[in-house]
Amino acid sequence: MEENSSNNTLLTPTLQEKCNWVRTETLKIHKIAPGIRVASALSCVEILVALYYGKILRFNPHNPSDEDRDRFIISKAHGSVSFYPILADLGYFPFDQLGKVGKVGSILGDIPDNSIPGYETINGSLGHGLGVACGIALGLKAKQSSRSVFVLLGDGELFEGSVWESIMFASQHNLDNLVLIIDNNRICMLDYCTKIINIEPIEEKFAAFGWKHFTADGHDIEELHSVLSAAKEQACSSPKVVIANTVKGKGVPKLEGDSLCHIRALKPEEIDALLREMQS
Amino acid sequence: MVDADKIEMLEDKARAIRLTVLNMIAEAGKGHIGGAYSCTDIIVALYYGGILRFAPDNPSWGLRDRFILSKGHSGSALFAVLADLGYFDTSELALYCKNGSILGGHPDRNVPGIEADTGSLGHGLGIGAGMALAAKLNNTGQRVFVLVGDGECAEGAVWEAMVFAARHKLANLTLIIDRNRQCVLDFTEDCAPLDPFSDKLAAFGWDTREINGHSFEEILAVLEEPVAIVEDRPRAIVANTVKGKGVSFMEGILKWHHAVPNQDELFAARTELAQQTNYQAS
Amino acid sequence: MKPEVMRDLLIEDICLRMKDNKKIFFLSADFGSPALDQLRADFPDRFFNVGIAEQNLVSIAAGLGLEGFTVYAYAIAPFISMRAFEQIRISLALMGQTREVNVNMIGVGAGLSYDVTGPTHHCLEDIALMNLLPNISVISPSDATFMKDIVSYTLVNKKPSYIRLDGKALPRIYDQTAKPDFNDGFCQICKGEKICIVATGYMTHVALKTAEVLKNDGISVGVIDIYLVKSPDMDKLKASLNEYSIFVTMEEGFIRKGGLDALITSISSATPSPKPVYPLGFDDQYVFEVGDRKHLHALAGLGEDRIIEFIKSIN
Numbered sequence: 008m009e010e011n012s013s014n015n016t017l018l019t020p021t022l023q024e025k026c027n028w029v030r031t032e033t034l035k036i037h038k039i040a041p042g043i044r045v046a047s048a049l050s051c052v053e054i055l056v057a058l059y060y061g062k063i064l065r066f067n068p069h070n071p072s073d074e075d076r077d078r079f080i081i082s083k084a085h086g087s088v089s090f091y092p093i094l095a096d097l098g099y100f101p102f103d104q105l106g107k108v109g110k111v112g113s114i115l116g117d118i119p120d121n122s123i124p125g126y127e128t129i130n131g132s133l134g135h136g137l138g139v140a141c142g143i144a145l146g147l148k149a150k151q152s153s154r155s156v157f158v159l160l161g162d163g164e165l166f167e168g169s170v171w172e173s174i175m176f177a178s179q180h181n182l183d184n185l186v187l188i189i190d191n192n193r194i195c196m197l198d199y200c201t202k203i204i205n206i207e208p209i210e211e212k213f214a215a216f217g218w219k220h221f222t223a224d225g226h227d228i229e230e231l232h233s234v235l236s237a238a239k240e241q242a243c244s245s246p247k248v249v250i251a252n253t254v255k256g257k258g259v260p261k262l263e264g265d266s267l268c269h270i271r272a273l274k275p276e277e278i279d280a281l282l283r284e285m286q287s
Numbered sequence: 288m289v290d291a292d293k294i295e296m297l298e299d300k301a302r303a304i305r306l307t308v309l310n311m312i313a314e315a316g317k318g319h320i321g322g323a324y325s326c327t328d329i330i331v332a333l334y335y336g337g338i339l340r341f342a343p344d345n346p347s348w349g350l351r352d353r354f355i356l357s358k359g360h361s362g363s364a365l366f367a368v369l370a371d372l373g374y375f376d377t378s379e380l381a382l383y384c385k386n387g388s389i390l391g392g393h394p395d396r397n398v399p400g401i402e403a404d405t406g407s408l409g410h411g412l413g414i415g416a417g418m419a420l421a422a423k424l425n426n427t428g429q430r431v432f433v434l435v436g437d438g439e440c441a442e443g444a445v446w447e448a449m450v451f452a453a454r455h456k457l458a459n460l461t462l463i464i465d466r467n468r469q470c471v472l473d474f475t476e477d478c479a480p481l482d483p484f485s486d487k488l489a490a491f492g493w494d495t496r497e498i499n500g501h502s503f504e505e506i507l508a509v510l511e512e513p514v515a516i517v518e519d520r521p522r523a524i525v526a527n528t529v530k531g532k533g534v535s536f537m538e539g540i541l542k543w544h545h546a547v548p549n550q551d552e553l554f555a556a557r558t559e560l561a562q563q564t565n566y567q568a569s
Numbered sequence: 570m571k572p573e574v575m576r577d578l579l580i581e582d583i584c585l586r587m588k589d590n591k592k593i594f595f596l597s598a599d600f601g602s603p604a605l606d607q608l609r610a611d612f613p614d615r616f617f618n619v620g621i622a623e624q625n626l627v628s629i630a631a632g633l634g635l636e637g638f639t640v641y642a643y644a645i646a647p648f649i650s651m652r653a654f655e656q657i658r659i660s661l662a663l664m665g666q667t668r669e670v671n672v673n674m675i676g677v678g679a680g681l682s683y684d685v686t687g688p689t690h691h692c693l694e695d696i697a698l699m700n701l702l703p704n705i706s707v708i709s710p711s712d713a714t715f716m717k718d719i720v721s722y723t724l725v726n727k728k729p730s731y732i733r734l735d736g737k738a739l740p741r742i743y744d745q746t747a748k749p750d751f752n753d754g755f756c757q758i759c760k761g762e763k764i765c766i767v768a769t770g771y772m773t774h775v776a777l778k779t780a781e782v783l784k785n786d787g788i789s790v791g792v793i794d795i796y797l798v799k800s801p802d803m804d805k806l807k808a809s810l811n812e813y814s815i816f817v818t819m820e821e822g823f824i825r826k827g828g829l830d831a832l833i834t835s836i837s838s839a840t841p842s843p844k845p846v847y848p849l850g851f852d853d854q855y856v857f858e859v860g861d862r863k864h865l866h867a868l869a870g871l872g873e874d875r876i877i878e879f880i881k882s883i884n
Contacts, residue, residue: 122667128635129663132655138625139660142632149594149615150636166450168409168443169656172625175441179480180617204454205492215486317685359689384685384859391859392686406689407648408621438599441620470599472609472618478599479620 022228025056030258031285032092032105038278040088040109042117046256046268047086047161050192053225054159054251057232059093063239064157068098071124077154078143080127082136083161083190085118090125099125134167136160137187141173144185144246155184155239163195165206171216177246178217185246186238187218190225192255196269213248225251258285293336297503300371301331305533306560307367307380313553315384317392321543323364325467325500325528326434330356332506333432334368340429343373346399352429353418355403357411358436358465359393360545366390366398374400409442411435412462416452419460419521430514434463438470441479446491453492456519461510462493464523465500467530471544484525493523500526534559572738576643576677578716579734580604583641586720587612594633598626598644600677605643623653627674631660634670639724645683646676646733650695658702661729665704673723673730679709679770680821682736684862688855692733696769696820697827699731700799706730707798711773714743715796722751735771737862742773742794754797757809761791764884765813767833769795772819775866779876786877788884790817798829807836815883816846819876824850847883849876 029052037045058064058079067073081087088108095102100114100123107113114123121129127143130136140158147154164170177185189209193200200206213220219241223234231251238247255269256262259281262271273281304327312318333339333354342348356365363383370377375389375398382388389398393406403414415433422429439445452460466484468475475481488495498505509524530544531537534556548556580595581604587593588611595608599621609616619626623644630642642649650657657674664670676695683690699707708719708730723730742758743749750756758773759780768776773794780790791813795801810816816837818830825831830848837843849871856865866872 121664128631129659129667132659135628135656135659138628138656139632139635141625142629142634143636144632145617145629146633146636146638149633149638166447168445168447169624169628170443171446172441172443172620172622173628175479175481176619176622176625176629179478204450206450208490211490212487215483215490217480315685359687382859386860386864388859392683393689395687395689395857397857404689406687407652409652438621441599441622441625443622443624470621472597472599472601472605475620478618479622 022056022060022232025060026052026228027285029056029089029092031282033089034273034278034281036088036091036105036108037273038275039106040117041272042109043088044085044269045088045273046259046262046271047083047192048089049257049259049262050225050253050255051083051086051159051190052089052257053228053231054188054190055090055093057228057235058157059097061232061235063232063235065154066097068125071099074152075154078127078140078156080130080136080140080143080156080158081119082130082133082158082164084130086161086190087119087159088117090119091115094123094125133161133164134169137170137173140185141177141182144177144182145180147184148182155186158185158187160187160189162189162191162193162206162209163200165189165209166204174213174216174218181244182246183244187246187248188235189248189250190253191250192253194255194266194269198266209250217245219243219245219247221247221249223249223251225253226257294503297331297335300335301328302533302560302563304331304364304367304371306557308363309548309553309556309560311363311367311380311383313548314381316547317384317545318363318547319360319545320363320548321469321530321537321545322358322436322465322467323361324532324534324537325530326358326361326465327364327532328501328503329434329463329465329506329526330364330368332503332510334372336503336507336510338507338510339432343400346374350427350429353402353415353431355405355411355415355431355433356394357405357433358408358439359405362392362394365394365401369398369400408436408439409444412445412448413451415460416448416455416457419452419457420455422459423457430459430461432461432463434465437464437466437468437475437481437484438479440464440481449488449491449493452521457521458514458519460521462521462523464525465528466525467528469530469539469541469544473541488523488525492520494520495523495525497525497527500528501532533563572740573713574602574738575710575713575716575734576602576675577604578713579675579719579732580608582717582720584608584611586724587615590639592638594638594640596626596630596640596642598623598649600644623648624656627653627656627672628660630672631656631664631670634672635664635668639671639673641673641675643675643677645690646678646695647690647692649674649676650692650698650731654698657705662702662704665729669727670729671723671727673732675732675734677734678736679733680735681862681865682771684865685859687859688857691856693822693851695731695733696798696822696829697831700827700831704729706800708732708796709769709798710734710796711770711794712739712742714741714745714747715749718749718751733770739771739774742777749796751797752802753805754801755793755795755806758792758794761789761813763813764815764817764880765791765793765810766817766819767793767795767829768819769798769829770821772821775873775876776819778873779880782873782877783880786881788881790880795829795832798832803836810836814844816844817880818846818848818850820850822850824848824852845883847879849879
């Protein structure tokens, strides 16, 4: 189990460096795979880094289906290409795979699926991850496992009614081994969420549905890491949700604050310029 | 304050409708009596309490208010009301669930006065929100009322419609929840709990009220309140009700979701409903 | 023999297995049966009423399945097959290709079982819909004989399945001691000369009745009951069909939309000299008029007399 192996578990300053590295790698992938949802992948970088390098998740790259792992479900699969470099870095698959994203014969597509080592379930159609995660959490309890289930959702996914069915189920069955993380980047495909369907205030909704809720700045790695740890450790009989307030396209000024950034692709020369800037 | 004569008229009407429903279900040998009884008072208030604008002789009158019975399995109560109002001949009621009838176990638009085909739960609020949006855009002033069961609110589709209606400020949309606290197998709080229900609705941006769904005074008071009293918010009314209301041995008992009374039970139920009428009339 | 309700017998068997097999879960979307009361009482830790939430029913079942449990997910047939269709596609069909997900959906109310309940409860699409999805077995039994073997089959099969059950009590077709062959997936109940009726579920009863009447009129038709609608043993089925020159399919579902008729048509059309296939079922519209099953069948042109008249005309 790699949870505590020193090279994968970093302190805050190095967690920040990890985030920068993941952003760099994500942009490199974007250069060869223009179809990825880069803006969405950039908003959840800190969340992924905190989980995998911050001693929050227990996992085993040598045996992805190790019974003693925490389960991590990425429901917003389309926006998780930034997870690819992390999985490669941790040894789930060789690094050279990152150069093949979206290429013929590659395991790594523009939208990931569960044939990729390290992905638990298949997503891509939104609103499925939380329900499956609830079933897994229930299964872990039946097996008397002390492992947890983490789920990453985009805020736009909260429009899917199926998510609310699962939210009600989780609180009814006291799934305290379930931690939901909302990547609250506030932008769907075509516009700001508030302009399409205002789902805010998210905290109030979860409170009314019987969940323990936490809020964090999703780009302040120190704060985010401590909130995620607290959520994991918090002893309570209800499921927990961490609302991570993020910026879609974080790290790329051209994307940040563009309501259509979900469907924007950067030009190769723009990516080169960004990479130069990030490395300097 | 609602006047006492009106309340008495509505209570009499509700008892008559419950009796009709009892006879329909006994005659057909099937039907969902428990849920029909929990929402009878609400439907009676809407149609006889001066709340809905409607025209039985012209069911497709463009300016009518829309009422959607999303909990379609309670159709028997609505059929009884529509027949009484003259949407179709009361003789049709005797054919409920019989070969060749227009009145089946669930309502559909072949029945005059029915706005939407319901029966699969969780569809009515979305349809109602679409109608409310249309009325708002047309600026024609109709209101849309949707009656859902509380168990139905376990369907995610209900919550999709909920955020939509709030986002589009559908103040002309009123959701009434028949909060009888039971679904088929269980009490809601034991399978898909909703408490604190009003908090959930309020968190979704609805102007939320809670009433006794068997008190005409309370039902009318909340329904008569002008729309948009809280600016631009759709209104949700949590009507606390009792499944099987009106027949004591059915009240709050799970099996009366869709049990059919036997001869003894039928007699007892008829007697009880009739007695109430006499008592009230005296 | 007294007609039996299939769901009760199936649940009784599941209940029996749950005593020894701690890996079995039973989930319901607020849908019951007399037999379910006992199961709930015996296994409160492994029974969950997820409420009126079919989408979540399938997702929760998939999650449990991924953790190695065998799950029976129980609801009204049109709702589990249609409202939760994408959950079935993503979490059972897609995921079932790379992971073991032993989730068995039990849909009660196949075809027009819920006759007077109205068109929202009619289920004329489910076979075609499930046929579309890879990695899902479709079990469509015609009587209660199958019930004691379905659980065994699903425990060995270990793949997602859709079990479509009639909602009404039906008499037995097969001998109580008969053992359904889940390798063959079909059974030729009686042999005939020129015409073979291929049916599934409730329509197998209609097919047998038809064959009986025709026999009295001197026409001998074969009847094949297909219960693994998607995965019968194709070689054996072809061999059985080969003995006939005309096929009539009977299903309580829409025809020419990928249901049972598609299976037989595809077999016939792949031969050097294709034989005619006449699909009997529901045309391209819903039934609104209220009525019992017989009444609705007659409206749709599936009345007993019409069927017999039709078969005589093609004989």
